[in-house]
Amino acid sequence: MHTLAVTDGRVLRPDGRVTTDDVLIDADAGTIEAIGPDLEGDEVLDASGGLVMPGLVNAHTHVSMTLLRGYADDKPLDAWLREDIWPVEEELTDDDIEAGAELGVLEMIRSGTTAFADMYFAMDRVADVVERAGVRARLGRGIVTVGKDHEEARADLEDGVEFATTYDGAADGRIHTAVMPHSLTTVEESILEEAADLAAAHDLPVHLHANETESEVDPIVSERGIRPIEYADDRGVLGPSSFLAHGVHLDDSEIARLAERGTAVVHCPASNMKLASGIAPVQRLREAGVTVGIGTDGAASNNDLDLFDEMRDAAMVGKLAAADASAVPAPAVVEMATSGGAEAIGVPGGRIEAGAAADLIVVDLESPHLTPAHDLVSHLAYAVRGSDVRHTVCDGSVLMRDREVTTLDADAVMERAGSVAADLVARAE
Amino acid sequence: MHTLAVTDGRVLRPDGRVTTDDVLIDADAGTIEAIGPDLEGDEVLDASGGLVMPGLVNAHTHVSMTLLRGYADDKPLDAWLREDIWPVEEELTDDDIEAGAELGVLEMIRSGTTAFADMYFAMDRVADVVERAGVRARLGRGIVTVGKDHEEARADLEDGVEFATTYDGAADGRIHTAVMPHSLTTVEESILEEAADLAAAHDLPVHLHANETESEVDPIVSERGIRPIEYADDRGVLGPSSFLAHGVHLDDSEIARLAERGTAVVHCPASNMKLASGIAPVQRLREAGVTVGIGTDGAASNNDLDLFDEMRDAAMVGKLAAADASAVPAPAVVEMATSGGAEAIGVPGGRIEAGAAADLIVVDLESPHLTPAHDLVSHLAYAVRGSDVRHTVCDGSVLMRDREVTTLDADAVMERAGSVAADLVARAE
Numbered sequence: 001m002h003t004l005a006v007t008d009g010r011v012l013r014p015d016g017r018v019t020t021d022d023v024l025i026d027a028d029a030g031t032i033e034a035i036g037p038d039l040e041g042d043e044v045l046d047a048s049g050g051l052v053m054p055g056l057v058n059a060h061t062h063v064s065m066t067l068l069r070g071y072a073d074d075k076p077l078d079a080w081l082r083e084d085i086w087p088v089e090e091e092l093t094d095d096d097i098e099a100g101a102e103l104g105v106l107e108m109i110r111s112g113t114t115a116f117a118d119m120y121f122a123m124d125r126v127a128d129v130v131e132r133a134g135v136r137a138r139l140g141r142g143i144v145t146v147g148k149d150h151e152e153a154r155a156d157l158e159d160g161v162e163f164a165t166t167y168d169g170a171a172d173g174r175i176h177t178a179v180m181p182h183s184l185t186t187v188e189e190s191i192l193e194e195a196a197d198l199a200a201a202h203d204l205p206v207h208l209h210a211n212e213t214e215s216e217v218d219p220i221v222s223e224r225g226i227r228p229i230e231y232a233d234d235r236g237v238l239g240p241s242s243f244l245a246h247g248v249h250l251d252d253s254e255i256a257r258l259a260e261r262g263t264a265v266v267h268c269p270a271s272n273m274k275l276a277s278g279i280a281p282v283q284r285l286r287e288a289g290v291t292v293g294i295g296t297d298g299a300a301s302n303n304d305l306d307l308f309d310e311m312r313d314a315a316m317v318g319k320l321a322a323a324d325a326s327a328v329p330a331p332a333v334v335e336m337a338t339s340g341g342a343e344a345i346g347v348p349g350g351r352i353e354a355g356a357a358a359d360l361i362v363v364d365l366e367s368p369h370l371t372p373a374h375d376l377v378s379h380l381a382y383a384v385r386g387s388d389v390r391h392t393v394c395d396g397s398v399l400m401r402d403r404e405v406t407t408l409d410a411d412a413v414m415e416r417a418g419s420v421a422a423d424l425v426a427r428a429e
Numbered sequence: 430m431h432t433l434a435v436t437d438g439r440v441l442r443p444d445g446r447v448t449t450d451d452v453l454i455d456a457d458a459g460t461i462e463a464i465g466p467d468l469e470g471d472e473v474l475d476a477s478g479g480l481v482m483p484g485l486v487n488a489h490t491h492v493s494m495t496l497l498r499g500y501a502d503d504k505p506l507d508a509w510l511r512e513d514i515w516p517v518e519e520e521l522t523d524d525d526i527e528a529g530a531e532l533g534v535l536e537m538i539r540s541g542t543t544a545f546a547d548m549y550f551a552m553d554r555v556a557d558v559v560e561r562a563g564v565r566a567r568l569g570r571g572i573v574t575v576g577k578d579h580e581e582a583r584a585d586l587e588d589g590v591e592f593a594t595t596y597d598g599a600a601d602g603r604i605h606t607a608v609m610p611h612s613l614t615t616v617e618e619s620i621l622e623e624a625a626d627l628a629a630a631h632d633l634p635v636h637l638h639a640n641e642t643e644s645e646v647d648p649i650v651s652e653r654g655i656r657p658i659e660y661a662d663d664r665g666v667l668g669p670s671s672f673l674a675h676g677v678h679l680d681d682s683e684i685a686r687l688a689e690r691g692t693a694v695v696h697c698p699a700s701n702m703k704l705a706s707g708i709a710p711v712q713r714l715r716e717a718g719v720t721v722g723i724g725t726d727g728a729a730s731n732n733d734l735d736l737f738d739e740m741r742d743a744a745m746v747g748k749l750a751a752a753d754a755s756a757v758p759a760p761a762v763v764e765m766a767t768s769g770g771a772e773a774i775g776v777p778g779g780r781i782e783a784g785a786a787a788d789l790i791v792v793d794l795e796s797p798h799l800t801p802a803h804d805l806v807s808h809l810a811y812a813v814r815g816s817d818v819r820h821t822v823c824d825g826s827v828l829m830r831d832r833e834v835t836t837l838d839a840d841a842v843m844e845r846a847g848s849v850a851a852d853l854v855a856r857a858e
Binding site: 067068069070071073074075076077080103106107110111270273274275276278279302303304305306309312313315316317319320322323324325326327329330366367368369371372373374375378379381382383385386387410413414417418421422425 | 496497498499500502503504505506509532535536539540699702703704705707708731732733734735738741742744745746748749751752753754755756758759795796797798800801802803804807808810811812814815816839842843846847850851854
């Protein structure tokens, strides 16, 4: 057994306590072996002056869209998609998607994210990046049927299911998959039902966008006379492994339905603000017992993949939505970004405890902006940012040591992404 | 003339264009001498791979409250003040205030802020820190009369006016002052009027909190039958040099009145979200022609002094408030954080142009989270953070070079602040 000792730091425990301990990792098994004083390992990761905490889980993103960071801002969702994003996406090659995934995964490792859920295209190329970079992910090909005839729509579904069944368990189990119909309004009813059936048959989760904007809710209500979550449930989409992105416009009956089915919601506060979609009722969802994770959505509507930013956004905007400054407190956002996110997307990690997956990060605490240290959990929610992450460990392997990413060549990734993005935009214009 | 050349970077011009130029600074005069190719100076500041832009202006804060960062979170404004903040503030010594100011100014220099407006107590000690640290500030003693008899209230006013008249122009002109009655509900009517009269007599601005929460608006409306901005105007508080913090709850008549009087508003989006106060109508204020700056408020309700965070918050939440994703676009937040803020608080700076004050920063652009570079102004609003600032220059002097602050000893400041904060909290409990 090859071991890694994370030494001399403070440790954030699952119950919110912060203790002064070492953490011993079984690097072969990828698990936490022990937590306690004076642990020795074959290899040492210095955590002095730092906090050892679970790696963050970005529970909804489109990592390859990092290529479009800052390409089009300050426009509403519909116009932004139609005028800017979709025309560029039509020009995307598989190589572009890989380059974008490398850039996004690099940014996530540097800002403390060890696992993410991703919906996009050419997902074999994204899976390749996940394998090389050493992170954990739940991946799925986005299935969209709008503007397609039934045969094309079925082909899309088959591609999605083929990717999911082929890649589930890849990269020594770090890659998980899901069947990912894009949304309730961009996938035709029969394909949505088939997607849910096939996911169940293969024991895979369903992941989709839901209730993001009012313009997505209204047609379902007016055409079918029911709310979107009821429609989704009737199609068989909801269940204990399913997870929905956004959930901005949810009424009480929908929240109750999600709680009853055990379906998780991924809160994407920055994207929902930036596209003026609204604010998800996170406090009400949590009170109803719904598991809530946090996602950045794509960098084109954020514009970064720093989950610490997103935690701060979640805490801030949660108070606005509830008109209550005690809503969505610091411990809740830390939980949503770690164990809540891991549970929502169904991956290991999210807890520093013996036997858990060794997905953890060390956050530097000795900075002016983190002084004084009245409350470290408050700092995680409100003051820490991705650039404070010193080391990143996933599945027992060190992915970043002293801010140097070990599994990707940062300069090469940035150069490739910059060049690919410039070519892509030139082709689309 | 001693000159400083900021070389090989890109330069953000006042009209929003980004050019590739050097910037030559007359360090003795503290002004920008020239912008153009191949400029040579006695001293060089390398801006290669970076963007030269105006230093940021934090237009409303209480810098010494940095000592209380994370001390009490997730509570509404009234309870937070009564139960947590005021009891600790009663224990504050002048030394504590100086230690907190050092910590906050250190954090601001490191995150690219070169000027700030501050309202607090023991302002001579804050002024001392401003002088030593090399930043620019508009300072004022907070005048509060609630719970005081008329003699005590007058003494408070006199202290405030004495500080303002004594320190205006100090630190070679880097220190400006104002008369700062705390708010419309915490200062009695006659003292508010006297404060306005004395400010006018001494040609000083008035700065105060206004329309921050509904619970501050309601008593004025119910007791006086007029809105707070009308009440303020009747007391003589408004005018072209005055600036108000928050302005969350403003109706159209109040916005029109502010525009008419030329009174600026300082938007504090993070604090207003965190205390669930609401969202200021920034888009409507700007459309009405009101000058808007951006402030962090104190770190106890934020919990940092990073104005890049605040710019992102302003862009995000501005869209929510207007229910329009095109509201408060990236160029607007950059303007509010630079020239708008400088204008709001009445200090030089905010523009990179010949003759302007040499208050500028260099932002590193070569990071994964700033790749690709479709639009640098978008990056400034949505993706850059304080830790990307490489150099900070104020009044022609280098305050931070390659992330090393030159005017304050960062380790000593953090150690002092940590120890002082722990003692302070122990005394209050």
